[in-house]
Every structure is written in structure tokens, then in C-alpha cells.
Amino acid sequence: MNGAWRRWVFYALLIILFIYTVFPFYWAINTSLMSGSELFEARPWPPDPAWSNYVSIFREQPFGRQILNSVFVAVSVVLLALSLSVLAAYALGRIQFRGRRLLLFTILGVSMFPQIAVLSGMFELVRSLGLYNNLLSLVLSYMIFTVPFTVWVLTTFMRELPKELEEAAFVDGASPFVIVTQVFLPLMGPALVTTGLLAFIAAWNEFLFALTFTLSSEQRTVPVAIALISGASAFELPWANIMAASVVVTVPLIVLVLIFQRRIVSGLTAGAVKG
Template identity: 40%
Template sequence: MRGRTAVGIWTGFVLILVWCLLPVVWILSLSFKPVSETTVGSPQFLPKTWTTQNYSDIIANPDFTRALLNSFGIALISTALAVLFATFAAYAIARLEFRGKRLVLSLALAIAMFPVVSLVGPLFDMWRAVGLFNTWPGLIIPYMSFTLPLAIWTLSAFFREIPWEMEQAAQVDGATNWQAFRKVIVPLAAPGVFTAAILTFFFAWNEFVLAISLTSTTAARTVPAQLSYFVGPDPFNPPYSQLATASVVVTIPVVLIVLLFQRRIVAGLTAGAVKG
């Protein structure tokens, strides 16, 4: 029975792994195929002729490199500001008693669930009127608005689990409220901070609707929106190899950042453990 159970578990594991990784392997395979292979009727899974010309063309494309720079800048600024504001807001919600605290959390959750498409039209008109259309702030502000509620909910849960006595002990030892918050509370809440940062960065990096609606040139257009302009020489022959190559290039930084943040989360969990 144990042998059959082990075989069943490994069979299911392999099937799930193949199901999840097959699209990734297919995109990688497309990125190494020449354009002539992707335009045929039924291309084979692996390239007949391996080439790295697609990567050279993508890197040399000024529109793509500009969009990549926009994605990094907008995502990093949105993440930093959202996590900063969410840290203070979540600490106040977790530590302070005031009227309407549950209402604030409910409104934050409602904002997070609000459909982005319904706000595109008003934002388009408003940003055109105030001069924020096709600019970095024009994307950073709505990105922060939609990621703040989730970050507040995530961080408030971590702040509630931190013993109140540790902050009080720091204040008894002579620390001010700000010093106790900065040197005691924030390090213990590091797992929540990095989790909120990952979620915020993912939203800003992958967001498409706002990026395509609130930009008109490559001055502020991010990578997801820029990829929609890779149409090829005619609409019947899309540049599949270039799209796959751009997807791989865009995914690599995300994977590296996730690995880096995961290590910090594990370090924060072990450093913030309280015994007794």
C-alpha cells in the first residue's frame, strides 16, 4: 500500500509539474526559433535551427528597452511608496483604538475589489485635464491606490501578532515611540513588509489596462502595454518569436526579485521569532 501511495503521489506530482511548466517551455522554445519557423502552419515543439537573434533584436529595440525602464521605475516607486504608507496605516489600525476602524478596513477591501476597467474612463479625462496623462506619476498614483488596501491588510495582520510588551519594554528602556517603531516593530514585521512589497511589485509590473489606457507614447508605456504593439509586418503573421523572447526577458527580472525577496522573508521570520 505504501508503494502504491508513493507511486500515485509521484505520478500526480509529475503530471502537475508538466502541466504548469509546459507553457513556459513552449515560450522558451519559441524564443530560440527563427521567424521562418514560427510562420509555418504547424511548427514543431523544439526549434529546428537554434538562434539567439531574437534576443539581440529585442535588446536593440529602443521601444522595448524604454518600456522596460518604465516598468522598473514605475513598479519600484509604486512599491516603495505603497509599502511606506501601508506600514504606517497598518500600524495605526493594529495598535490604536479609534472609531470607524472596521469601516476603514472594509473600505480598503472594497477599493481592492473595485474593477479597474470602470475607472479607466474617468482617470483618462482627469489625467488629460491635470497634465498627468502619459507620465510616470499618472501610473504610479493609480497603482498605489489599488495596492495600498491589500498591503494594509497584509501588514496589519503581522502587526497584530507582534507582542505589545516588546514595544513597551523598548519605551521603558528609554526609546521614543519612533525609535521603538523603527528598531523593534518594523524588523519583527519584516516578513509582512516584504510580502506586501512582492504583491505590490507584481501588480505594478504586470498591470495592463491602466498602462495601455493612460499612455500614448513610449515616454511612460510599460512592457505589458508595449508588447501589444508588436504586430509584425501584417496582422496575419504576428511575430510570435519576438513576443516570446520579450516575455522571457521580462520574466527573468521578476524571478530574480522573487527569489531575493523570499530569502529576506525567511530571514525575517527566523529573526522575529519569539520564544515563550
């Protein structure tokens, strides 16, 4: 009796949690399929589903280009951050040197600054490098919050790899670079997928830097583009278009997470428990 009751509570909580997390997305889809005044009736489903909003977001602005911008920025950030941090993780995780802990905590410290605190300094940096209104400025600035995170996760993971493996490769005549790329890298799949995906999501969703460092519509990434979607007049907020655009840019993330979900869990817990 007690057990059955507990199970009910468990499933009730599960359902509440499910609704709480999924409802906003459901509502976005719902809204994106409505048109005109239907928007203001708060119906649980669209009375007359229409794809017109999805068509119009691509027609009224370079939304396709903006998605490609986001893809370019996010993929570049992931690739750069991972290759930098795999090398850094080898040094930080496997080699004893003076000041290693200090360096690790400095890297962690960098990621703790609120974005707004580094914004103006970053802006000066971007301008002096001539990267204003250029996607490379976003790649550069996103590394600030992705690299510390990827370095930390990969360092923890790298530490767990058996020392004898490295020594065997060393006896076989492998240089540190060969050890990292040919022995360790193939073993770090789960950690790379996890950190890469989280870095991708962070870069994909970033708003503040993207808003500040880009000017023209062609250089915008999707979060900024969506925020700046405007209606026919200054008094109209085109909710349906905004929701349609949001759905379009969320779907790829969901697909990615679904594909890699097993690996994400094994990667996230990799440093925690041995085995």
C-alpha cells in the same frame, strides 16, 4: 504496497502539475529561439536556435527604456505603498479608535472594484493632474490595488508583535514614529519582503491602466509594449519577438522570487499561526 502506490500517485500528480505550470514558459522560450517558418511547425525544440529575436526586440523599439519604465513604476509603487501602509498598519493594528473596523473594511472594499469600473474616472483624474502619458500616472493608479493589500497584510502582522515591546519603547521615551521605524520595522522584514514582492509583481504585470494612461512608445511599460509589438506588415504577428520579449521580462521576476522564496512563505503564514 498501498503506501508505494500512494506515492506513485502523488508523484504522478506532481509531474502533471509541474508540466501544467511550466509548459507555457517552456513554449515561450522554445518559440523565442525559432525564426521564420520554423514557428509554424510546432517542434518541441528549435532546430536551429537563434538569438536574433532577442536582438531585434531591442533594435526595433525602445525596449530597454520600456523595461526601465517598468522598473521605475514597480519600484516606486512598492516603496510608496510599503511606507504608507507601515504607518497605516501601526494605526490600524495597534491603536484603538472609533471606526477602525469600518476603515479597514473600506480599504479592503476599495481593492474589490474591478479595474475597468474605475478606469474612466481614473482617466479624468490623471488628466486633470496633468499626468497623462506620464509614468507617475501609473504609480498613482497602481497604488489603488497595492495599498489595500499591503495595509491588510502588514496590519495583521503588526498586531502579532508583542504589546510589551511597544510599551517598553514607550517607557524608554520613544514616539510612535520612532517605535514604528526603529522597533517594529526591523522586525517586519518577512512581511515587508512578501508584500513588497507581490506588489512588485502586480505592478510589473499590470496592463489595462498602462495601456490607457500612456500614449507614446517611450512611456510604455513592458506588458503594453509587448502587446503592441507589430510585424513588418499588418498581416504578420511576430510571435517569436513577442515570446522573446516575454521571456526577457519574466526572468527578473523568477530570480526575485527564487531569492526571497523562504521569506515569502514565512511572511504569508505570519498572520495565520502564532509562533
